[in-house]
Amino acid sequence: MGLGLRTLLVKEVRRFLRVPGQTLASPLVTTTLYFVVFGWSLGSRLADVEGVPYARFIAPGLVALGVVSNAYLNSASSLFVMKLQGTIIDILVAPLSHTEVLTGFVAAAVVRGLLVGGVTWLVAGAFTGIGIAHPLWALVMLVLAAVAFAALGVVTAIWAATFEQVNFFPTFVVTPLTFLGGVFYSVRMLPPGLQRLTMANPVFYLVDGVRYGFLGISDASPLWGLGILAVLAAGSLSLAYALLASGYRLRS
Amino acid sequence: MNGAVVEIEGLRKRYGAVLALDRVDLEVRQGEIFGLLGPNGAGKTTLISIVAGLSRATEGSARVLGKDVVRDYRFTRRAVGLVPQEINFDPFFSVEEALRFQAGYFGVKLTGDRLEEILSALDLTEKRHTNARALSGGMKRRLLIGKALVHDPQVLFLDEPTAGVDVELRQQLWRYVRRLRERGTTVVLTTHYLEEAEELADRVAVIERGRLVLLEDKGTLMARNAGQRLQDIYVALLQRERAGREAE
Numbered sequence: 001m002g003l004g005l006r007t008l009l010v011k012e013v014r015r016f017l018r019v020p021g022q023t024l025a026s027p028l029v030t031t032t033l034y035f036v037v038f039g040w041s042l043g044s045r046l047a048d049v050e051g052v053p054y055a056r057f058i059a060p061g062l063v064a065l066g067v068v069s070n071a072y073l074n075s076a077s078s079l080f081v082m083k084l085q086g087t088i089i090d091i092l093v094a095p096l097s098h099t100e101v102l103t104g105f106v107a108a109a110v111v112r113g114l115l116v117g118g119v120t121w122l123v124a125g126a127f128t129g130i131g132i133a134h135p136l137w138a139l140v141m142l143v144l145a146a147v148a149f150a151a152l153g154v155v156t157a158i159w160a161a162t163f164e165q166v167n168f169f170p171t172f173v174v175t176p177l178t179f180l181g182g183v184f185y186s187v188r189m190l191p192p193g194l195q196r197l198t199m200a201n202p203v204f205y206l207v208d209g210v211r212y213g214f215l216g217i218s219d220a221s222p223l224w225g226l227g228i229l230a231v232l233a234a235g236s237l238s239l240a241y242a243l244l245a246s247g248y249r250l251r252s
Numbered sequence: 253m254n255g256a257v258v259e260i261e262g263l264r265k266r267y268g269a270v271l272a273l274d275r276v277d278l279e280v281r282q283g284e285i286f287g288l289l290g291p292n293g294a295g296k297t298t299l300i301s302i303v304a305g306l307s308r309a310t311e312g313s314a315r316v317l318g319k320d321v322v323r324d325y326r327f328t329r330r331a332v333g334l335v336p337q338e339i340n341f342d343p344f345f346s347v348e349e350a351l352r353f354q355a356g357y358f359g360v361k362l363t364g365d366r367l368e369e370i371l372s373a374l375d376l377t378e379k380r381h382t383n384a385r386a387l388s389g390g391m392k393r394r395l396l397i398g399k400a401l402v403h404d405p406q407v408l409f410l411d412e413p414t415a416g417v418d419v420e421l422r423q424q425l426w427r428y429v430r431r432l433r434e435r436g437t438t439v440v441l442t443t444h445y446l447e448e449a450e451e452l453a454d455r456v457a458v459i460e461r462g463r464l465v466l467l468e469d470k471g472t473l474m475a476r477n478a479g480q481r482l483q484d485i486y487v488a489l490l491q492r493e494r495a496g497r498e499a500e
Contacts, residue, residue: 002359003356003359003360003361004356004357004358004359006356007353007356007357008356008357010356011345011353011356014344014345014349015344018344019344082342085340085341085342085343086336086338086340087340087341087342089306089334089336089340090342090353090354090357090399091357092305092306093304093305093306093329093332093334094329094354094357094358095325095326095327095329095330095357095358095359096357097326247308251305251306251307251308252267252298252301252306252307252308
């Protein structure tokens with residue numbers, strides 16, 4: 001790794017570590033609240049899902065949600081703020097290739113996503129036990145998910161002209177698709193019509209594949225999740241690269 | 253005669269219906285202070301943005317040390333430092349961090365000596381650990397100059413460096429620009445303060461509505477118009493240009 005890329009990566013990681021309350025503690029509080037509500041308060045009244053206590057069943061989906069939303073927010077907000085403040089010039093005048101710029105932003109976002117995912121799993125572990133059925137599978141799925149959403153963050157930051165546009169994607173696309181993608185229920189609990197609808201949601205395969213990695217159970221073949229995430233990651237990286245290379249809304 | 257550091261040939265830049273640069277040809281020579289003058293919106297910033305890689309030409313070419321700024325961008329960007337017109341700063345980092353990161357982007361590990369030299373030259377030593385957000389306007393501008401110098405560029409572009417700064421800081425910047433030239437750095441200075449160009453520049457170019465209307469050694473120009481200040485020569489030139497355009 002060249003010094004230019006290493007510097008961009010270090011700077012981006014330090015940037016989010018400078019505001020740990022916003023970037024790491026905030027998702028920690030949210031996750032803890034989920035487990036307090038679903039683990040302690042309601043957990044004893046909710047039936048096991050696929051033979052797994054309910055609080056443990058929802059944990060992998062919450063980890064996935066934490067990873068993708070934080071990976072997206074990191075690259076999107078950092079690059080967008082640089083555009084807004086004019087500090088993007090620092091990168092644009094430097095002898096960094098488009099691949100190095102993209103790698104720097106995506107890799108830092110992956111680090112933040114995985115940190116939040118790790119913290120989420122530790123919180124979940126305190127309520128439901130920390131064992132992971134297939135750790136390597138879980139890690140590969142989460143890294144692929146983080147890469148895909150970090151690259152989408154880069155795309156949004158380049159395209160967006162306002163903060164509202166930056167927030168549109170997580171608020172109106174990612175969160176609804178994640179909540180309706182089987183984070184809180186097994187698709188087998190749904191009537192046939194809703195089952196078909198859920199299985200048309202790509203985020204379902206992400207949540208399902210991550211759940212297979214953590215708990216060893218899944219509604220669909222976990223290979224579907226891996227394949228869909230790989231395609232999504234390749235597609236979003238290609239789109240982000242093409243935008244950087246074109247200079248769209250970055251170089252006049 | 254010194255060799256060319258920057259070569260601009262047939263440069264055109266169009267933004268939709270607006271022609272920001274219209275077939276500009278010029279050379280900037282090794283070790284000179286080159287004053288690029290013109291009214292607001294004339295195309296000065298567009299020209300240096302193309303050389304620095306912030307903008308792409310519609311036609312023509314720009315070369316730095318003989319290398320094309322698009323094809324050989326890694327080489328040319330290492331040779332160029334740019335101080336942008338608009339002040340910007342990253343509120344997450346200190347002065348020292350900002351300088352170290354900028355050096356790193358250029359593949360340069362900033363040594364302690366070099367860091368001290370830049371901080372001292374720009375009178376920022378005492379502010380090295382201060383967050384950029386807490387600096388005064390003048391200090392922020394000096395930090396921008398420091399960031400443009402961390403990789404020791406052979407040619408430094410200063411885009412309106414004294415716009416909106418007080419007299420004391422302006423004279424401090426002028427002294428620093430002269431010191432850079434003495435060390436062999438080529439300086440391209442865009443300004444619409446004519447006294448700045450008269451004070452500093454070895455050669456001057458005037459751009460008006462995207463066209464190069466004058467390129468001459470400052471001493472020769474002043475001798476040819478004995479008794480006049482650069483400001484008078486400039487105003488007369490622009491009036492002739494505008495009258496010529498109206499006659500067409």
